[in-house]
Amino acid sequence: MAEEKKLFKVTIDGITIEVEPGTTILNAARQIGGEVTPPAMCYYTKLKNSGGKCRTCLVEVAAGSTADPRPMPKLVASCRTTVMDGMVVKNTSSERVLDAREGVVEFLLINHPIDCPICDQAGECDLQDLSYAHGADASRFDFQKRTFIKHDLGPYIQLHMTRCIMCYRCVFVADQVTNKRVHGVLERGDHAEIATYIEKALDNDFIGNVIDVCPVGALTDKTFRFKNRVWFTKPVKAHRDCSKCCGKVHAWLRGDEILRVTGRKDKWGEVEDWICNECRFEKKNVKDWVIEGPAEINRHSVISQGHYSGKIGTTKPNDTFSKVMNGRQPKTLMNIHDISQVNLPGLNLAAIPGPAHSTDFDKANQKALPKKED
Amino acid sequence: MGVKLLLDKAHIEGIRYFDVYRKNGGYTSVEKALKMTPEAIVEDVKKSGLRGRGGAGFPTGLKWSFIAKPEGIPRHLVCNADESEPGTFKDRYLMEFIPHLLIEGLIVSSYALGSNATYIYIRGEYAWIPDILEQAISEAKANGFLGKNILGSGFDCEIYVQRGAGAYICGEETALIESLEGKRGNPRIKPPFPALKGVWDRPTVVNNVETLCAVVPIINMGGEEYAKIGVGRSTGTKLISACGNINKPGVYEIDMTISVEEFIYSDEYCGGIANGKRLKACIPGGSSVPILPANLLLKTAKGETRYMNYESLSDGGFATGSMMGSGGFIVYDEDQCIVKNTYTFARFYRHESCGQCSPCREGTLWMDKILKNIETGKGKMSDIDLLWDVQRKIEGNTICPLGDAAAWPVAAAIRHFRDEFEWHVLNPEECLKRNYGLAHYADAREVVA
Numbered sequence: 001m002a003e004e005k006k007l008f009k010v011t012i013d014g015i016t017i018e019v020e021p022g023t024t025i026l027n028a029a030r031q032i033g034g035e036v037t038p039p040a041m042c043y044y045t046k047l048k049n050s051g052g053k054c055r056t057c058l059v060e061v062a063a064g065s066t067a068d069p070r071p072m073p074k075l076v077a078s079c080r081t082t083v084m085d086g087m088v089v090k091n092t093s094s095e096r097v098l099d100a101r102e103g104v105v106e107f108l109l110i111n112h113p114i115d116c117p118i119c120d121q122a123g124e125c126d127l128q129d130l131s132y133a134h135g136a137d138a139s140r141f142d143f144q145k146r147t148f149i150k151h152d153l154g155p156y157i158q159l160h161m162t163r164c165i166m167c168y169r170c171v172f173v174a175d176q177v178t179n180k181r182v183h184g185v186l187e188r189g190d191h192a193e194i195a196t197y198i199e200k201a202l203d204n205d206f207i208g209n210v211i212d213v214c215p216v217g218a219l220t221d222k223t224f225r226f227k228n229r230v231w232f233t234k235p236v237k238a239h240r241d242c243s244k245c246c247g248k249v250h251a252w253l254r255g256d257e258i259l260r261v262t263g264r265k266d267k268w269g270e271v272e273d274w275i276c277n278e279c280r281f282e283k284k285n286v287k288d289w290v291i292e293g294p295a296e297i298n299r300h301s302v303i304s305q306g307h308y309s310g311k312i313g314t315t316k317p318n319d320t321f322s323k324v325m326n327g328r329q330p331k332t333l334m335n336i337h338d339i340s341q342v343n344l345p346g347l348n349l350a351a352i353p354g355p356a357h358s359t360d361f362d363k364a365n366q367k368a369l370p371k372k373e374d
Numbered sequence: 375m376g377v378k379l380l381l382d383k384a385h386i387e388g389i390r391y392f393d394v395y396r397k398n399g400g401y402t403s404v405e406k407a408l409k410m411t412p413e414a415i416v417e418d419v420k421k422s423g424l425r426g427r428g429g430a431g432f433p434t435g436l437k438w439s440f441i442a443k444p445e446g447i448p449r450h451l452v453c454n455a456d457e458s459e460p461g462t463f464k465d466r467y468l469m470e471f472i473p474h475l476l477i478e479g480l481i482v483s484s485y486a487l488g489s490n491a492t493y494i495y496i497r498g499e500y501a502w503i504p505d506i507l508e509q510a511i512s513e514a515k516a517n518g519f520l521g522k523n524i525l526g527s528g529f530d531c532e533i534y535v536q537r538g539a540g541a542y543i544c545g546e547e548t549a550l551i552e553s554l555e556g557k558r559g560n561p562r563i564k565p566p567f568p569a570l571k572g573v574w575d576r577p578t579v580v581n582n583v584e585t586l587c588a589v590v591p592i593i594n595m596g597g598e599e600y601a602k603i604g605v606g607r608s609t610g611t612k613l614i615s616a617c618g619n620i621n622k623p624g625v626y627e628i629d630m631t632i633s634v635e636e637f638i639y640s641d642e643y644c645g646g647i648a649n650g651k652r653l654k655a656c657i658p659g660g661s662s663v664p665i666l667p668a669n670l671l672l673k674t675a676k677g678e679t680r681y682m683n684y685e686s687l688s689d690g691g692f693a694t695g696s697m698m699g700s701g702g703f704i705v706y707d708e709d710q711c712i713v714k715n716t717y718t719f720a721r722f723y724r725h726e727s728c729g730q731c732s733p734c735r736e737g738t739l740w741m742d743k744i745l746k747n748i749e750t751g752k753g754k755m756s757d758i759d760l761l762w763d764v765q766r767k768i769e770g771n772t773i774c775p776l777g778d779a780a781a782w783p784v785a786a787a788i789r790h791f792r793d794e795f796e797w798h799v800l801n802p803e804e805c806l807k808r809n810y811g812l813a814h815y816a817d818a819r820e821v822v823a
Contacts, residue, residue: 052563053731055771074770080563103767107736140760143743166729185558185729188541190739192729 008085012036012059013093025078025089026057030268038091039101039130041108041215042167043079045270050172051079054165055104056130060097063088075100098134105134110141111190112216113162121217123230123302126269127165148193153183154201156208156222156281161193164218170194170210177274178204194218205244208280212263212271223281224252224260231302233259238289244276250295251286258284267298376629377603379591379611380584384471390506392513395474401519403593407482408527415486419589421597423609427464428454428545428582429660429700430775431684434589440569441487442577450573451489452554452580453480455496455503456538456545459660460722461702464613465583467625469496469503473510477533479586481519482593484531487579492533495550498540507535542726546774547580549728560730561774582700584613604630608683612698618656618705621645630683634658635672637682638705651707654812655791658687659699661719662779664786665712666696668812692786708812712794713805716787717745723780734777737768741784748795751802758795762788 007018012029013036019028027045029037038059043051051057057079061072066086075097078089091097109131116122148161166185171194174181182204183196196202202210210219233252238261240247252260261280263271283289297304388394395401407415420435441449453476457465469476476494484492496504511533514520522530536554538544544553548562551573572578588610592600601609608630617623620638622645628637637643638653647653653668672680675694680686684698706715724738744761747753765781765788772778788795793813798805 052773055731055733055773058771077563077773100767100771104732104771107732107740107767110736110740141740143740146739165732166735168730187729188543189724189727189729190735192735 008083010083010087010089012089013091019083023083025059025081025083028083029078029091035092038078040079041126041165042169044169044213047169047172047176050169052077054167056101058097058100060090060094061087062090101134105131106136108165109135111146113145119217120220120225125217126215146190151195152199154203156277157202157211158220158222158225160218163216164194165216166192167215169213170219173210173213174207177209178206180204205276206274208277209263209274221260227259228254235295235297237292237295239292240283240289242276242279245279246273247279248273249275249279251289256286258286376632377611378627380475380587380613381627389472392474392517400474401478403590404478404481404519405525407485407593408525408529412486412488418597419592422592422600423607424585424588424592425684426582427584427612431698434581434585438487438579441579442570447576448490449488450576450578451484451487451492452573452578453494453583453586454545454547454550454580455494455583456550458497458542458545459662459700459702461617461657461704462660462700463615464625464701466500468583468587469507473506475587475590476583477510477514479589480533481531482589483586485529490530492531493554494533494535495554496535496537498538504535504537543728543776546776550580551578560728563773605683606685608685612701614701614703616644616703619648619651619707620705621648628682632682634680634682647707651709652812654708654710655706655712657704659697660702662782663697663699664692664782665790667790670694709809711809712787712791713749713798716784717749719783720745727776731773733768734772734780737764738780740764748798751805753799755799758788
């Protein structure tokens with residue numbers, strides 16, 4: 001006779017929920033949802049042994065269980081701590097947690113280049129969200145940031161080691177999704193880096209998934225690199241018959257052009273199923289895909305500000321440059337050289353004593369300016 | 375002259391070899407233990423009150439009783455010989471000069487825990503010691519104390535020596551287990567604890583060299599007798615590796631009833647401060663524990679004499695006390711610069727952080743950089759508060775104790791020697807030329823005199 005499973009009662013920030021034994025605090029909080037859920041940078045439900053490393057999901061356990069109601073002395077990583085019956089957890093209601101989380105965010109950012117304006121991950125970056133929610137407005141770190149020697153990971157995956165937060169997710173993907181791992185963590189401490197020991201391309205059929213699991217812009221799609229900002233593209237659900245994977249993806253469109261293909265992500269930013277490299281990198285034509293409809297994007301996400309109009313995948317953007325500019329030619333930043341007086345050919349700026357002033361460039365004074373020697 | 379249980383035979387010539395060791399009463403504990411039940415040995419160790427000698431001071435008998443005993447799954451005992459704590463070199467002495475004591479302790483402990491394959495994980499820098507241990511193992515094997523059916527008891531045990539590759543972090547028990555398995559030495563996230571899932575997911579106990587050596591006298595004299603030595607919950611004897619500005623650096627065995635003052639100044643032990651200088655500060659338990667200025671070291675905040683044992687050294691918590699730790703006793707005289715010392719430690723912890731969790735990886739780097747600035751006269755007054763804040767945000771928020779170990783020395787240095795940090799900031803040029811000296815935390819002995 002099947003015995004009825006006993007559910008564990010756990011209270012998180014005053015909200016009580018019953019969960020299966022063996023559930024982690026993080027997953028219990030996700031069942032409640034909303035503010036109660038601690039952020040997670042390294043934990044990934046589909047990857048075994050992931051989590052516990054980034055320390056952003058630290059929570060306070062105010063009471064261990066009904067049987068042993070003592071509080072835990074240290075903050076615990078909610079992604080790796082399983083709930084006990086009668087456990088009382090404090091997340092945002094605990095000053096200690098918020099203080100520790102602020103510290104962790106600061107630590108994650110001190111060596112992060114914060115190059116969001118040129119980062120392809122911007123807009124869907126977990127670290128960006130985290131620092132908006134918990135970060136300070138200024139850095140107290142006035143030292144040179146850490147740099148690394150560049151490693152080339154092949155034609156599909158771009159590695160920016162300076163952005164990496166060492167979540168180990170990509171290592172777990174290579175271990176658990178592909179049949180051979182050729183990259184890993186080298187060195188230790190603050191010099192630890194993700195790389196292949198001997199310069200080698202990541203060429204496994206499923207290795208593209210490291211791009212999806214990467215919480216920051218450390219691993220990005222080379223076929224999408226600098227093509228567009230993610231919030232200008234529109235994600236649609238699409239599928240195709242693929243012999244290797246499920247073939248169910250999000251295709252990111254601009255007009256009727258597919259700029260990028262990723263796995264389908266749920267509301268916690270985790271992919272529903274792994275997809276193969278062929279689907280991800282090779283199939284960039286609308287004809288390759290059956291488009292199902294718009295993807296659900298969190299209302300608060302910057303991506304959702306691009307609205308869908310007309311039939312998806314068939315419209316072209318009608319606000320072209322020439323239309324917007326009413327026939328005039330658009331001026332780009334580079335055009336400033338055409339009108340600038342500063343960069344006159346033959347002008348040797350280095351020879352001006354002290355800082356240059358506008359009067360130095362007056363037409364009348366032009367003759368007095370030192371000329372470049374050829 | 376205090377009681378000597380571990381080093382009592384250390385002076386005998388040739389004690390490194392089996393014959394001499396056996397002639398001098400060696401391996402009697404194995405003979406005695408094999409006639410007892412494993413449970414009785416664990417009970418005896420519990421009664422002895424032996425506490426882990428690696429640093430944390432967790433009761434060994436209790437740790438042994440936690441080991442899971444599922445049917446059909448082998449259990450393992452691992453000896454943690456990855457002694458990398460700056461200032462600590464007691465295990466090295468034991469392994470180098472009386473290796474058979476460790477082997478004897480390992481056989482008894484393996485029998486108590488039911489471990490048929492026991493490992494010694496030794497740090498890579500002790501390059502010559504694995505040979506000594508392996509020779510001792512082969513001698514013990516040749517004489518029937520290791521291998522199959524030890525002394526006809528039906529108990530099989532093999533001891534393997536595994537060299538580390540030079541990482542401080544591999545002294546943390548779960549990182550040690552990872553390294554032993556041939557993986558990158560990253561600490562595991564606990565729970566599960568090694569007692570449940572350790573080496574190859576089998577129940578494992580990891581013990582320090584000295585702890586395992588102490589099992590030998592416990593079996594020989596009985597747990598209750600052993601518990602009579604020492605005071606309170608600090609039973610038995612403890613090895614202290616004394617170094618720094620003292621006349622007689624070395625490894626000393628103490629019975630935990632002597633005072634810190636006696637330990638530093640008596641001729642039997644450290645023999646006073648070298649070159650007739652005055653005592654400035656001391657780290658009583660290896661680089662990770664808080665540093666104490668002279669006035670708090672010899673007397674507790676309440677004005678009582680401080681003794682060399684677990685309770686007395688940690689009297690007053692971290693505010694006015696420290697820890698017994700691993701017994702790395704580092705003494706500083708008046709000419710030592712606390713800021714430079716803290717910077718050296720911070721550099722060490724930055725170098726040795728595994729880089730797995732963010733507070734430790736980034737925090738140790740940050741502390742190192744700030745301290746370098748202060749030490750070289752480029753610091754700002756706000757840097758001291760920043761440093762305090764950084765260490766506060768590392769402590770307790772990391773996967774393993776390395777984060778705490780990196781934060782504590784910095785916290786204690788600022789807590790007790792803040793004026794010296796401020797002096798460095800205010801006198802950027804002078805601090806490069808001379809040291810701050812003693813200031814108000816003068817030697818308590820002189821204050822009395």
